[in-house]
Structures are given as structure tokens and as C-alpha cells.
Amino acid sequence: MSNLKYQLSNFFKHKCAVWEFTLKCNSNCIHCGSSAGKSRLDELNTEEALMLVKDLKSCGYDGIALMGGEPFIRDDWYEVAQEIKKNKMKLTIVSNGLEIKEQIQKLKILQIDCVSLSLDGGLPKTHDYIRGVRGAYDKVLGSIKLLQKENIPISVITTVSKINFKELNLIRDWLLNKKIAWQIQIAIPIGRFPRDLVISRKQFYGVAMFIALNLKKYSIKELPLMGAHCFGHFSMILPELGLEPWIGCQAGRSVLGIQSNGNIKGCLILTDDSIEGNVRTTNLSDIINSSFNPKFCQYSHKINLQDYCYTCKMFKKCKGGCLGTRLALNSSNKPYCLRAIEKKLFKNESLPFRWKIDSKISKYKNLYQRVLLKENWR
Ligand code: SF4
């Protein structure tokens, strides 16, 4: 990406706060990065939550994603959601889809921008096993159908681990032609997810190829698919897998993480030693200005001279990929990065000519679809 393009994408980036609205949850997912189950003892009350929405708006955030735990469990979710819409901010609710039926009318009145549901298995027994709830697969599929019937925008998130790695095809088949945006991310060892269930780097590359091949095979209308931030960038073969060109980790930049007790981090997937303050004791704008101002941004300095990324020629643009993934996997010498994996496979950067051409074609096709069909995609 040219420098100008890089600056422009940075400038126009939407700012979104990802808010763990409560830690209480009616699922017990193996890969839960927050170890959700019971609420925190000191969660923000309704009044504090409403105030936080206004503060986020005045700090320039134009979107809020409520997640959990399970956000619909909180009795005041609708009141807070109304406040978000009243402030003309985009509202996404990330849910396990177990109790959507009761909320449909409220979601319609809200004109919610997106309900994101987790679908982690292509087979009912896999999804139920991962989510820790018998019947969860049938419920989430039922919720998706119900939301679609009511024309409420939906996306599906699949978190890939060694358990469901082989079922991506099945999930793809179910989602095909349903016009549901599908985001694939990898499970990382934070919260209660064990390290030994993390996919290997080889499998990681396999998932990236799965995304790339399906992006090529299906139009964005047939399968609006994307890789999450954790997917390596600047591959020498595969096209960009994310929705937008990668301009580096957005923790503390266009992304903000809020815990249910008001703790603020650059991104929710960073560990608690990245908490920069709490909105009960410090103004949100003060936390943002002191910790996330580009001049002092804590996260720019987390790469050591010894790290693999430091020697990579894409480092200035890439900034080492997803910070949360890198820290959780402690993978500074062997990053989960497509480019780094390819370098090891091919030893140098000269790829077979045919592959380069193929990669260019899919890049252009991708770009074309993303730009021209953006309205259908979102
Ligand atoms: S090796 Fe590091 S800096 Fe280079 S492309 Fe991969 S993640 Fe980015």
C-alpha cells in the first residue's frame, strides 16, 4: 500500500468501542477469552453505562459493539442500546444466540446495525461441545433464521481451534447464499482456552487458504467472508483476507476495549496488564489522551529488536500483526503470519510466476467486489 493510501485508510477509519457489557453468560465456551460465567462484582450500573455511551460519543467513537458474557442477560441492555442509537452511533450486539426470540421486537424498533452470532461447529455435537450447552446449535440456527425473517442484519463469527478446524466446509455450506457476513478468527490461549487446542501454524495457513479460495470461488453476494485481525497480512501469495487493507493493530486507535467494570484497554483481547484506567475514577478522554495518543501509544513499543517481525521488510506497514494474538501465543520468533510462514516454506521471495499472477487476479477481483458491492456486504 502506498503511504498516501495508508494515511487515508487511517484517517477514514471508524472508531469502535468493544464493550464487555457483562461477564455473566449462559454458555460455557471452551475458547472464552474472558472466562465468562458469573458477572463481575463491580459491573457498571445503568446510570454509569448511559454516561459512558455519551462519553464515548464525545470522544469521537461512532460505533459500539456490546458483547459479553451475553449482553442480552442484562436487564438494562435495551435502555443502553437506545442511548447508543439516540447518540447516532452504530450498534452491534455480539450474542451466543440462545435467547434471541424474546428480543426480536426490541431489535427491530432499535434498527440495530448488526447482530453477530457465534457459530463454531458444522455439526451440532461440535458446536454444543464448544459452547458447553446441549441444543445450542439448533438454537443459534433458529435465531439466525428468525433474525433473517425480520430483516435484521446479521453476521456470523466462527472461532477456529483444533476442535472445529475440519468443519469449516460444513459451516460454509450452511451459510452459502444466505447473505450473512461470515468472519473467521482463531482461538488464542487467553481466558480459559488451553494452549494445546490452538491450531498449529500449518493449520493456520490452511485456514487462510480456505478463506482465500472461497473468496475466489464465490462472489461477495454468495459468501461475504472475511478473516479477522488475527490473520497474517502481506502474504506473498494470498489476497488480503480482511475487510480493509491492513494498517497495523488498531488497539487504542480505532478500537477501544471496555470491561464491564469500566476498565479501559486498547483492545479487549489484551491481558489485564494492559488496563490503562477506569472510567469510575478517570475521565474517559483523559485515559484516551494519556494512553492512546499516537505519540505515547503504549502498544507501538511492544516489539523487541530480537523479534522476527523487526527484521521483516513489511514491519513499518504491518507493525507486527495482531498484538493480542502475538502476546497470547508468545510467538514473537515464529509469528502466526502468512508472510513469515511462506518465507520459511520458500526460503526466498521469488515465487513461481504463475502463483504471482494468480494472486494478483484474486486481489483485483477481491478489491472490485469490496468496492463496488460494499453496500451489499455490510
Ligand atoms: S513477519 Fe511480522 S511484520 Fe512481517 S508481515 Fe508478518 S506479522 Fe507483519
Ligand code: SF4
Ligand atoms: S489486538 Fe488484534 S484484535 Fe485487537 S485491535 Fe489489535 S489487531 Fe485488532
